[in-house]
Amino acid sequence: MKSFYFILIALVAFSCQPKEADKVSTAKTDPLPSWNDTENKEAIINFVTEATKEGGENYIPVADRIAAFDNDGTLWCEQPLYIEMVYSLATAKQMIADKPELAKNPKLKALTDKATFEKNPELGIETAFVLTHAGISDTDFGYQVDMWADSARHPRFQKRYPQLIYRPMVDLLQYLRDNQFKTYIVSGGSSAFIRKFSDGLYGIPAEQVIGTMLKGEFQASDNTYKVIYTADLWHNDDKEGKPVAIQQIIGKKPVLAFGNSDGDKQMLEWTSTNKLPNLSLILQHTDAEREYAYDSLSHIGTLKEALKEGIAKGWLIVDMKQDFKVVFDFQQEQK
């Protein structure tokens, strides 16, 4: 009788094992293992914990859990040059090598010269996108980016550029998604370029990438249909462009935004005035050894106004040196 009883109890227990997909881990595992145990980490975990506590005063309905991340300098390295600019410079060189007469275009010629870009990074980016991303279908653009990404190496770390993603940010994105946040990239870089990497590197699908966009044109001939990028800028997704695009494309104010430069200021400001509980975060690059130490001194990723405002308003200022246990995966592997 006793053994029969046990068998049935075991049967109940066994039959009721939740499937893998349903399993909610009850063990107290660290949701952000690549972060040091600092106040910033605690604040992030508190925010997410409260946001998901049904009935709590800081609860955020699932449909409103929109999290917006800048890309360059927030999710991956932007020094010594934005990765997409590295691609654009290489493409400009290749275009002139393939068709030497293109060197007559002074802008394209200038684009092969890193120093010229650095003197005027803002103009440089628009020019670069128009000259090296236009007149091409998304598919063909994709092939070019793939080929480049396979061969190009970062000058200091000697790694392929897609390896220059910050592990703590990837962990944070996953942690947010595990808590039913919808993670978006909102970047000054072009959506076309970022989409080549976003799913594989960050788990962010194409439709959750918002970036700078050239005007698209629908071309139809002989039952073949293409959307081609033209040489006109349609949307500059920097500064004011970020909240505007979020409103146009997502139609909801984020509850969390994470940036690293003055180009993210407006997105952080806008997020910080959400009526729902919200969190604005800035990543400060303070780690010359593992990455780079820069802010207002850099012509790339300038962080001055946003930092001042963030400190005054109590946004979380994440310090790479203090808060990141790991920066890049390849550094961890080396240990």
Next chain:
Amino acid sequence: MKSFYFILIALVAFSCQPKEADKVSTAKTDPLPSWNDTENKEAIINFVTEATKEGGENYIPVADRIAAFDNDGTLWCEQPLYIEMVYSLATAKQMIADKPELAKNPKLKALTDKATFEKNPELGIETAFVLTHAGISDTDFGYQVDMWADSARHPRFQKRYPQLIYRPMVDLLQYLRDNQFKTYIVSGGSSAFIRKFSDGLYGIPAEQVIGTMLKGEFQASDNTYKVIYTADLWHNDDKEGKPVAIQQIIGKKPVLAFGNSDGDKQMLEWTSTNKLPNLSLILQHTDAEREYAYDSLSHIGTLKEALKEGIAKGWLIVDMKQDFKVVFDFQQEQK
């Protein structure tokens, strides 16, 4: 002993009831109960069944299951006037009532007259959006739409406009989502207007609504931040504008598109050349009794070129009279 045995069996059975969210119905329930059992219904079910059969030759990876639906005349009634135009006309009238000097603007004045709009519907829509949707924040725009939607009634059916959604289309959207398709609205109407209804009526969240958009402007003053719609058109989401916006915003070609007019032709063409299995569908309005019978004769929802092409290319031509068991919910309730 026997009763003890039964109790334990019952315990096993009871404890192992799957939670509502996990339940996968194994009963052969009809996934499209509001559709008649026609060839079109069978073709839709076959497409979805094959698309989700892992290892099958017509399998579509989950990430690529993008379904794009036109709104006016596809998801809800567009006769005798686009619903958003009804709103715009009412708003123009209200604006002039509030500020009589606005009547000096000939375009706004013309907008209060339905006959003028009908003579030139294309110009009418752009003018209407610019005049009645601009200079206002999304929140304020939302209040206005809510107020209007509560009081306005459809002239023939005497129902509130949000009641004029097609039950078979709502069922189809749900069926697709149950099979992990991501359902989008891609409409010539404005995203701002559609988003007021999309989640409640169709289960489509704001971020999956793509429509015509006025240029947005970020306004900051005294720590208040707003995105305001200006009087410039940013994107006309009709005809060529539909595939272009899909590429810009979703970044993937749909595997299913559903429209009802020549304004959807390019989206349907583009979808029909997806390398993955795909389905292009046209809803033909053939039911004068339960809804309206119209196509090339109507100044709204003209269906001529798209129908010709759809028949030639084997797209599914859904016939409202033949294929819809129910059109509107309120008609079913009356029976």
